[in-house]
Structure formats: C-alpha cells, structure tokens
Amino acid sequence: MDMKVEIISKETIKPSSPTPAHLRRFAFSFFDQFAPSVYIPLVLFYADTPGDGPEIHEIPGRMKSSLSETLARFYPFAGRIVDNLCVDCTDDGADYFEAQVTGIGIREILQSPDPDVLKLFLPVDIDLPESFHGRLMSVQLSFFNSGGVAVGICVSHKIADTSTLSSFLHSWAAVARGGDSVVAELPGPDLSTASTLFPPSEALRSLRPAKMLKQKCQSRRYCFGPAEIAALQARAASAIAAQPTRVEAMSAFIWKCAMEAAASSGRSLLAQTVNIRKRTEPSLAPSSVGCLISYFTAKVHEKDEQQEKDLLPMLVVKMREGMEDFLENYAKKLGGLESFSTMCELNKRAGELVTTHRPSFYSVTSWCRFGFYEVDFGWGRPDWTSICSSEYKNVVVLMDARDGLGAEAWVTLGEAEMAVFEKDQDLLRYAAPNPSAWPGPFEP
Template sequence: MANKVEIVSREVVKPSCPTSQDLSIYKLSFLDQFAPAAYMPLLLFYPVDGDYNDSKVENKSQVLKTTLSETLSLFYPFAGRVKDNSIIEYNNDIGIEYLEAQVDCHLSQILKKPDPDLLKQFLPVEVESSRAGVGPLLLVQASFFECGGLAIGISVSHKIGDASTVNTFIKAWSAIALRLEDEAMKPQYVLSSLYPPVNFPIKVPPMELGKSKTATRRYVFNSSNIIELRSIVASAALQQPTRVEAVLALIWKCATTASRINLGCSTRPSLMSQMVNIRKRVIPPLPNNSVGNLLGNFIAQEEENEIELQSLVVKLRKGLEDYSNFEVKKLQEGDAFVSISEAFKKIDDLLKNCEKDFYNCTSWCRFSFYHADFGWGRPKWVSISSLRIKNTIILMDTRDSNGIEAWLTLSEEDMALVEKNEELLAFATLNPSIY
C-alpha cells in the first residue's frame, strides 16, 4: 500500500522552565561514551477516540507539545547536544525537534498489515542517522491520519540512554499529560558519578551497514505458543527457561540454519550477543529511573553440527549467569573501564570475522510502553520499524504482555529461508494484523 506522509510543521520545543546555569553541562558516563551514535525508534499508535474533527487534532497536538515541554524540564539533558563524546551542553536556545505530519489514509490500513519499511515514515529521523551523535538527542513526530488516528514516533539518541531510559521518559511524559504525581517517574542522574567519563578517544564498533541488503520481518509469538515452546526447550539442565530465552533460542537456530545453507557449510560457529540491563544486578541496585546507558552484554556461542534448542537455551542462561556473577562485579571493583573496553574490542573483532555468524539481541520486554496514555487511552500497538543493521533481533511485548513480537533483521538471502522455516512458523505468525 502506497500512502503519503506529509510533514506540515517542524518546530523546536524547549523545557518549560529554564535550566539553571549549574546544570548547563551534563557529563556522560563512560558507558554512555561507548554507546553507538544511533537513534532508538519507538512508535505508538492510537485509534481515533469518538468522532473526528479538526479541533481534536489541534488539541492533541497542543497537549503533546505542552506536556513534552514540561517533561523536558525534568529530563533537561535531552534538550542539549553532545560535545566531544564526553559532555552534553545545554542552554536555553537549544531544545528538541517536534514534527507534525498528515497521512492520507486511515490508521486501520496501517494496522491491518503493518509494513516494517513503511513504518519508517512515522519516525522523525532514521535509526542510523549520524545526527544522533551531534544533533538533537530527542525528536518526536505526531502523524495524524484521515480518520483522526494518531501515531507518535519517538527517536532518542543512544548517547543519552538505553531503552529503560526511554521507558522512564515515556512514563513521565504520559503521567504529566494526565496530571499524575509520581516520584518514581522522575529521572535519577547517577551514572556519571559512578562511571565518570574518560579523557581519551573511545572507539565504538561501527554498525554493519551497506555490506549486504537487509530485510526486516515481524514475528508474533502468542502466549499459548510460548508456553508450548518453553516446554519443548526445557531440560534437566534448565527446567524453567524464560519466554525470552525460548523465543530467542528458536530464532537463533533458524537464522544460523539459513546462514549455513546459503554458505554451503554444515558447521560454522554462531554467536549470540544479548544486551543486559544491569540496574538491578549491581549492588546496591540502582533505581529503574536511572538515566543513561546501564547496559552490558554477554555472548553465547554454538559450534555444533546439529543445533539443539535445549542446548541453546542452556547456553543463553549460562551466559547471563556468568555475566551477572563475574562481569557485573568488575563494574564495581575499579576495573570497570577495562572490562567494558575489552568487551567492545571483542565485539569489534567478531564483526570483522567472516568465519563466524554474529547476532545481536535486545529485549524490550517488561517495559510499560503500552501504558502510555496521554489522555486518549492506551496505544493500540507499540512497534519499531525496519532496520539496516544486519543480524539484529529486538523483542517486545504484545499488548496483553504475555506474547512477544520479534523484529528480525537479516540479509535478504538468509531471510528468504527463515520466512519458510516450518519450525519457526509452528510457533510464530509472520506479521499478523493488529486487529
């Protein structure tokens, strides 16, 4: 389906209250310094509430802009700009970008058969844009459909935080829109004191772009299929795999199988890197509303000829446990920078290694994006869009919080085989309707 998304306005939104001079410089932590210069995408879709008219559109747009300005007073670094990959500079002349768009179709046309590529039109900037390191740290696009439906596209630079930070921001923004008071929604700025920035250049492994054409597909695992899958992948070694472990193991197996077939090899090392939110893993635990990149990662490896799901989930669990028991401790014992530097060097080496398949997974499950109510109800659907970063897996909750939506980006050749994989299709539906 071809549809036109026309940007009708673009403006700067600033914090409603001027930031004091002593807060004009925000120090990045060295974890932030290692973060990629890329935007995290998030799309929230809201069907029309009641009868449609132009005044409702104007009212919603004004609510979004006004409350966004108020929220930025709490999240003041979001309105600044990164300088020298070490600080964020803020003054009252800088802000975030707010775009408004009109879409010449009904929202139902998008939701009946979502197209990962077309969804990019509802984001204010591309995920891979270089602006993430030097331009606005936050951009918002409100797209209004002919029916009065609304898509809110949010792009947050990874330099300011991770998915948990985005969740904290959305939670605060919607609470302010509903005029709710909640101390837990207020951001905590603790990272730069725990992990102060370093004064020499940090090399961040580049995202793998342009080496091969990629394809992004959305697979939905409902709760009953996940229950069945968990029972299949369980074993004496791991009796209670999580739903994320079960789903990721299946995707890992299918992607690796496709790669081996296309390369004509029966044995080829396959590695899975999974991101870990370390807020609750450090001692003492840090609050969920801590702003910044509180992320680590572990790598699990599969080299066997025959790929067994039960073996993969055990490897994923062991990787997480080893990371929690050993690597997290390093973050608190004085050699945190060395530990993170070594981890990034390892990833950089793996990205350059043509003899191994390297996959990267991020789970956004258990975040409260579906609770983002700005005064017209919760979103019908929360999603991302297609990516150009090969071998990437992003997992998100379904609306009922029990299922999982898996967004998988592979080379076009590998995806062509994965799409036909009967084992995957036995547990997941390829791009079903939102209705």
Template sequence: MEVEVISKEIVKPSSPTPHHLRHYQLSFLDQLAPAVYNPLVLFYSFNKDSNPTITEISNHLKTSLSNVLTLFYPLAGRVRDNLFVDCSDDGIPYFETRVKSRLTDVTTNPVPGEINKFLPFQPDEVAEFGLGVQLNIFQCGGIGIGVCISHKLGDAFSFFMFIKTWSAIAHGDQPDYIVRPEFVSATLFPPKDTTGFDSRMGITKKNIVSKRFVFDASAIETLRAKYEEKLGCRASRVEALSTFIWTRFVDSNKDEPGPKLYNMLHSVNLRPRFEPPLPENSFGNIFRIAVTAPTYLSSGEECYGLAREVREEIRKIDKEYVKKLQQYGDEHLDFMKKGGEKFMRDELMTFSFTSLCRFPVYEADFGWGKPMWIGSPALTFKNLVVFMDTKIGDGIEAYISLKEEHMAKLEGDQEFLTFVSPPLLLG
C-alpha cells in the same frame, strides 16, 4: 504510504536549565553505545464522541513535552564529540505530518519499513539531537506519535522512563506519581578514552530487511516445554524464543560459506545487579551484553541445551560483574575492540537480541486513552531481533533484521513457520 510534513518547530524546556547542569558528562557506557536512535511509534485511535481536534492534541503534546524536558534536560541539548552534552536548552525538533491513509491501513498489516515514515529521524542517523518527536495525523482522525531518543544518552529502560513521565505529565497526574530521572551514569562509570572503538559497528543499510513475526502464547509455551529438560527448569519466554530463532537461522544457512564462529548477544539491564540495586529511575546507558558462544550449531535435539547456555551467560552479569566493570573498564574496552576487529574481518558472526518485553509500553496515556498498538520501525543492524509483548495475551512480536538472502531462507524454513502465528505473518 504517503506521509507529508506540514509543520516543523523546536520545542524547548519550559524552564531554563541551571548553569551548573549545562555540561552533562557522558559515562563510559554511554560512549560505547551506538550513535543511533532508539525509536518507537505509539498509535492511538479515538471515539467519535470524544475525539479531540488535531490542534488540541498537538498543543497538549507540545506543552507537556516542554514541561518534561525540564526534568530530562540533557535530551534538549546537543551531543558533543562522544564526550558530553551541551545542555543549552536548544530544544528538540517537533514535526507534524498528514498521512494519506487510515490508521487501520497500518495496524492490520504492519510493515516495519513503512513505520519508519512516522519518525522524526531515521534510526541510523548520527544522533546529535537528544530527542525528536513526530505527530502523524491519519485521515480517520487517529494519530501516531513517533519518538526517537539518542542511544548515546539512554538505553531502552531510560526510553520508557521518559515516555512514562511525559505521558503522566500530559495526563495531569499528581507530582508525587511522576517519575523524576536520576543522572548517575557518569558517576558510576566515568568516561574513558575510547579511541579506536567504532560505536557504529554493524550498522548498515545495504541489503538489510526487517520483518515482524508474531508468536502467540501457545507457541511460546511449546518451545519452553521443549527446552525444559536440558535447562533443568522452565525457560523464560525470551530464552526459549531467542534460542529457537537462532537455531532456525543457523540451520537455514548451514550450507553458506563464511565464518562459523558465532556469538549470541543479549542486552542485560544492570540496575538490579548493583549492590545495593540502583533505583529504576537511574537514567543513562546502564546495560551490558551477555555473550553466548553456542556449543551446538545444528538444530537437532542436542541443541536444546543452548537455552541453558544463554541463561548461564545472562546470570554471569551479576553484582561481581558490575564491580569488575567499574574497576577494569579498560579491559572491557579492549574486549569490545577485539570483538569488533573479528567482526570486521568476517571471522565472527553475531546475532543480537533485545527484549522490550515486560516494559509498560501500553500504559502511555496522554489524556485520551492507552495506545491501540505500538510499533517498531525497520532497524539497520544486521542479525538483530527486538522482542515486544503483544498488546493482548502473553504473545511476543519479534522484529527481525537480516540480510535479504538470509530472511528469504528463514521465511522458507518450515519449522520456523510452524511456530509463527499464520494470520499474522506480516511484513
């Protein structure tokens, strides 16, 4: 798919950042976050009777973007030395492109690697800029808005907070309905000396392929029912699907030499786990990882207990965990370093899951309706799964990134394919 950049410019905040806010301190958890971008592309189609011109669309986006950057002022700065953001209102890169294809060429058969072309930066680029936006204009008049936010500044929750606020401003919502961020992360988790910790561990372009698989609601319900007996209650959609994908990955690679010490990693939002809970508009990397060391490595009936293990580890990320993390951050850093050393020595294989399910991803109306589809690009983390809700129904889109040989084995696994929606086995 050919994408031609036709213009580049810098969009700056509509109002200058006050002098006392020019030095934005990264938190300890920001420092631990990978130096990459969180990326998504929002696709919009237009009714021929109300199709705005590209100039109108672009000017509308840039004006509202300038206004929202005043609220999210660190995003318009520059990250320095993994310690702070220089909030000097330098602005964010804004690109416009012409796509020599129709929007339906993308949405009828989404290929994650092709979606990368609609982004202002590649996800694994070192994140000096806090934010980047790319407006992609298709031959049919439809558009794709590619957005990248530095993971050093915010987690997925922060990403969607920004999208929600930007679209609300663009839509002309009343000020009382516009979410304003609270920058409390560094107060909760003061920065530390992270010497010896590599935040880019696991990021690689070599031999990694990303593909999108769709699991419809009935397939997910079947998996939830399978795991219910061992779990003692109904498994969540994410618990069931992550357990299933992991077990099929292990089974399809059971004859491969290498490390047999596995960790399953699930990202967990800490905001509701504070005492009292943090407001939802708390901006930053306010998440941690639940680590499950699976007891079972086969795919037989006994492995269904893994869903229970996953739930137990996620539940350990509670208010007591948060208190200890605040008090004993150095111990947590040592734990992260030791895990990284095992990973680099090939003693440990990790498999990471990030869920964007239940986020209001399809509510972003910039003034011309809600997105027809939202896509994730190919990511350069080995053994990574990103879950997103399907637009309609209770299905889940799973973006899976694996080594090429591991992906080939997974795609050849008949039990795995049994649960994938056949018409939507894309990639």
C-alpha cells in the same frame, strides 16, 4: 488514492524552564561513551483520538506543552553532546514535527503492517549523524484524516536505552493527562548516579561514531501467542536449564532458525543485551538515565550441533552459561575500581568473538516489560507499538504484545537467509508471520 505522509509543520520545543547553571554539564557514564551513535526508534499508534471537531485541534497544543515540561525534567535531552564526554544542557530543545496522513486509515496500517512504511511515522532516520552532534530527541505526530494519531519518537542512543525511553514516555504521558498527582508520584529521573559510579574516561574523548555496516537486508515481524511461548519454554527446558524464561526460549529459537537458514558451518555467536541497572553492585535505580546496557555472548561450534537432535535446549544452556559468565566475571566488577578496565576487556573479547564468528553473528535485544502499552497521553492505551525495518544484518528485537502475554519478534536477516528463514516450518509452527496488529474488528 496513494498513501502519503506529509510534514505540515516543524518547530523546536524547548524546556518549559531553563536548566540551572550548576546542572548545565550532564556527564556521560562510560557506558554512554561506548554507546552507538544511532537513534532509538518507537512508534505508538492510537486509533481512538478524535477525528474532527475542537478536541482534535487541542491535541498538538497539549502534546507540545507537556513535551516542554517533560524536557525540563529530562533536561539533557534538549542539549548537545560535547567531545563524547558530556551533554551541554543548553536548552536548544527537541525537534517537533506534525504530519498529515492521507490515502489510508490507521486501521489499515495496523491491519497489515509494513516494516518499511512504518519509517514514515518516525521524525528522522535512525542512523543520522545528528544523534551524536545534533538534536538528541525528535518527535513526530502523524494525524490520520479518519481519526487517530501515530506518535513517533527518536532519541539518541548516546543518552538513552529502552529503559530511559520508557521513563521519558511515561513522564510525558502523565504530564499530558494533566494529573499533577500522577506526575508527583512518578520517580524523577536519576541524572547523576550513573556518571558517579561509571565516570567518563578522557581516553574516549576522541572516540567518534563508527560507521555501522549496512547490507541488503529484509525485516520481518513474527508474533508468538501465550500458548506458543509456553510450548517453546517446555521444549527448550533441560536438566541444566529447567525453566527457560520466555525471552530465553524465543531468543534461542530464533537463533536456531536463523543459523539453519544461513546453513552456517557450525560456528555461531549470539550477543544479547543486558540492562545493567539490576546487575551491578550496588544496583542502580530503574529511573537512572543513560545507555546503561551491556551484553553477554553465547557461542556454538559444529561439534555442539552434531551431538544434538534438537538444538533448542542446548542453545538455552549456552545462553545461561554466557549470562553466568557475564555476571560472575564482569557485572560484579562494575561499580568498583575495575569498572572501566572491565568494560574495555568485555568489549575487546566481544570484538574478537565477532571477528571469528562472522557472518554467523546475531544480536538480540529484548524490549519486553518496559510498559510501552501503558503510555496514555489522555486518549487511552496505544493500539500498537512498533519499531520499523532495519538495514543492519542479523538483528532481532523482542517486544511485548498488547495483551502483555504474547510477544513480537522483529527479525532482520540478509536477503538470501530471509528467503529460507521465512519458509521454516518449525518457525511457522510457533510464530505467525506479520498478523494484524489491530486489536478490534476491522472496519475499512
């Protein structure tokens, strides 16, 4: 039997209580205004949910009622964007889908993950324009005949980043478990500080979604074990950067392998996202809601490559220099009177760099340390958390492994570059290409 994911129901989940009139307007920060109009995707796979009996029939009701309660806490997620300035918190709700999976079991999906197949467990395409003028959140629960469920979630990048998505999921899971004391201990979402420190600009009112360039790409998943990460960190160390972090070491290593696969002329640019909550003065609470990210850039030229036998330590140094430049010349100015002009200057500079370094421009985002493997709706931790394939070239997303020590890298490159990249023997010494994500023994 062929695998099939069939939508069997769809409804709108509204907040459990109406949003008060004085909270109806959720003001953007200018970070939200600059954010791309795409959905952030995530799928959490749970194999230990009941396969039949009354308990499996209780799951949809529990998930819908707890989602409704969580939307009352995160009320902008149930609203609609107005003029790239704010969200009208109309309590229109989030889309909720249920799907039935036939022809394959959850263990088989995890045993041999297919980045393209994983899209079937998401409620919407990640680049739908609705992320700007429609539903800001959608959820899909996919039930497997042999037991297990996949929870797919998409939230508009205009109102959330990975940190906000994590906060939402942990709140939703706590409500679903029914622990009032647990919910009470969770920090409530901070829905006002970001727009107070970084108020929206009327100049960006007319800013409309830019059409992101899709290209013929291929996405691959690579897994780094703890020992391999430690070896990369040791190899990447230098007198200037004596103790590279695991994210620095993996990012620089993938950048190196991608540059070599592209056989670039020696000019290359890396942009890595930065969670600005801890970087501004004053700093923001982790619970601050919004797309509160920026980025630093690192660039190399042909003369840099010619002087190095191993590019890895040099690339880590370049990344350190880029981060230090961001912190000194941009982050310190955020939160003050120069906030907006600083952000505009940063975007202008980055745009100029991308233009001069295209096509050897790479974007790296780290989803590590956001606790997605701790999202327990009442049937335990997820067996695997994942994203899916992408149609945007030269994008890398780093994620935690289930053990919290290893990591996964989702790499999307052009077809020609990927054909070379995936055969790179240096890469394969440290990273396993798409190993099983099933944490236990495989039983078909």
